[in-house]
Amino acid sequence: DGGITQSPKYLFRKEGQNVTLSCEQNLNHDAMYWYRQDPGQGLRLIYYSQIVNDFQKGDIAEGYSVSREKKESFPLTVTSAQKNPTAFYLCASSLRGSADTQYFGPGTRLTVL
């Protein structure tokens, strides 16, 4: 767990703004994931990447975008097209893929004002 960092811890956004959430890992993991968690709810997959310069949409990708230019980094942009972005965002990584243990970052709590 300590090898995955997310920043910022708290983020406030005005309606109509794009914001970017940072996720970095030093575990030398190939695969990285972004999840959204709403209060009292489970984890919903936004995007995932199994290798540098490649990523796939998860179950709720609309209104979000990602990039994977470096193995260590997988930033998530919440665009103005995401109508209800207030949530807890969790980044995770695993060695190669989904059958390997996923380790989560500490999360970013995004609030739209």
Add this chain to the structure above:
Amino acid sequence: GENVEQHPSTLSVQEGDSAVIKCTYSDSASNYFPWYKQELGKRPQLIIDIRSNVGEKKDQRIAVTLNKTAKHFSLHITETQPEDSAVYFCAASRRGAQKLVFGQGTRLTINP
């Protein structure tokens, strides 16, 4: 695709008693089953996992059992303590699958 159902959604037990959370999965090819514990406002943390080549795995007060024929697996916590209060998530995946599929979560409350 894989679908994971988790029950119950909430569970309340007396301190010292046992707690059991059950999950069923749909993809018979799934072979990796982790359990995560999430405390309020914190990240999910892996507490135990099992692969399909074994039927049971134990770590101190925590155990997981797997029934491949029935396609279900369970988390068992014995001698529960107040610090066991949290939300627990099960998940399932297989080699080559692109994502880990999570259950809906169980909120476990340990009453003193």
